[in-house]
Amino acid sequence: MSSINIVGLGYIGLPTALMFAKSGLKVVGTDYKKEIVDSLSQGKLFFEEEGLKELFEAAQANGIEFSTEYFKTDTYILAVPTPYIEESKKLDPVYVISAVKSVLDVCEKGAAIIIESTISPGTIDRHIRPVIEERGFVIGKDVHLLHAPERIIPGNMVYELEHNSRTIGADNLEVAAMIKELYASFCKSDIVLTDIRSAEMSKVVENTFRDVNIAFANELAKICRNDGMDVYEIIRIANKHPRVNILQPGPGVGGHCISVDPWFLVGDYPDLTNLILSARKINDSMPEHVLGRIRDIMREHNIKDITKVGLYGLAYKENVDDTRESPTLQLLERMDEHLAFGVKVFDPFVKEQMVDDQVMDFKKFINEVEIVVLMVGHDHIKENMDLLKDKLVLDMKNISELEGVYKL
Structure with a gap:
């Protein structure tokens, strides 16, 4: 694993990126909002959170970078918004789909695409796999799909990143085990491996x-x-x-x-x-x-x-x-x-x-x-x-x- 590109630097993506960087991994955080990237690049946080300032300083010391561009690497974590459509109450996957397409533009062969955003059960099957296959990628060979939903709450994010259990859903448990080691760089609690649809459902439940x-x-x-x-x-x-x-x-x-x-x-x-x-x-x-x-x-x-x-x-x-x-x-x-x-x-x-x-x-x-x-x-x-x-x-x-x- 050469480095991690974390896409989406909001309430979930930013603390996650900082935690990985603090753990010694090379991390590039990407967000389409230039004002967020500029603020972070200048060492300024844009929201308050217990322990976040200290975590930010540790990540900076380990060389974390911020950009509006996607980074060519073998591991991507997507933490983008997942709203619902007001009329139908169904998930609106537009931001996840857009992020996946941008990853496919630059990723290395065999890259892992880990979706942390909360999604409804079946979202990856219905919306993400077709996007990847339409681009001519073979899932399980050219790219690997995983779902590792976040489980943290504002006000206690830093502590919960380290101490809450994680779930990793994947098509291939060997790939899931590799990503488990990635999260184990900071997660001190149980990390459960399962299939993607079960991971999707468990978070929503x-x-x-x-x-x-x-x-x-x-x-x-x-x-x-x-x-x-x-x-x-x-x-x-x-x-x-x-x-x-x-x-x-x-x-x-x-x-x-x-x-x-x-x-x-x-x-x-x-x-x-x-x-x-x-x-x-x-x-x-x-x-x-x-x-x-x-x-x-x-x-x-x-x-x-x-x-x-x-x-x-x-x-x-x-x-x-x-x-x-x-x-x-x-x-x-x-x-x-x-x-x-x-x-x-x-x-x-x-x-x-x-x-x-x-x-x-x-x-x-x-x-x-x-x-x-x-x-x-x-x-x-x-x-x-x-x-x-x-x-x-x-x-x-x-x-x-x-x-x-x-x-x-």
Whole structure:
């Protein structure tokens, strides 16, 4: 193995590239966005993550390179976006197909093409093999196809890259074993070898499992709200049972995994995914539920000015700056639909202006609103909870112990 070309330098591709480089392998990271490549080449990270700066410095010391061009080598890892098509809910493979075509333009004979992007079961058979065969390549001889889905979460990426189990799917287990050694350069946990379709399915199933369980907690919250019960107390008691582990409800599901991957199964198996579809609808309905709770509080306190409402948190989870599919952004879209403009927004991790009426200073944000809606449980707000004692607080994350707090 001469070197690795990692394609896609986003939340998954960049930490992966840095980890391989830190482990002593020659790595070239490729991204079509020149601003990302220029930033990294100048030693500047474009998102924050625990331990990422130190990992970046170690990778730089080992000579990692960044480019907008694909590199001629024998090993490629593709970590490109895999969205779903809104109408059909099926995976949109356009970015993966484009990356594979670009690899075929430059790769060495016998190169391994490893797709890390999350894809629906059968994607490689339906979309990738035909592209390769149309170019006259013999799969298993001229190129080798593998799927090694990532399993990391923003906020803990560096640790999970090293300590989470990996799955490698391949046509040929001997090739899979070679790639296993590649990942074993940094992965300290089990690395499971299987066929490609099983690898595709297992990753989608993992995130769908989590989505369904979150949906149960969210539906339970709605039931309890309807009948005046404390959902958190009920979950606390129920979880005393040794075989019960109900998750905590929340304002919605965000990120690029749990809120997206279950749709792949719904799109591909529409007649067989009733439970999964229901779970997706429940979780997607939560921002609307939050909006209803905001209206309730405004009516109760005779507040007619929506500009007196402040949403704390733009990220999709605590202590990260990742806003992809965030419940707050979903809520703002619904507010726009109701012509309710002017709601204030603040997030200590989001440094750039993303939405209208985003306030960049926390004290200014607090001073301008009467209702604070806690959408994300950043450590920052936990440490500054006393500043909310004179506000009406709608706590969507069950983190506040202030008196009179409104809950989900």
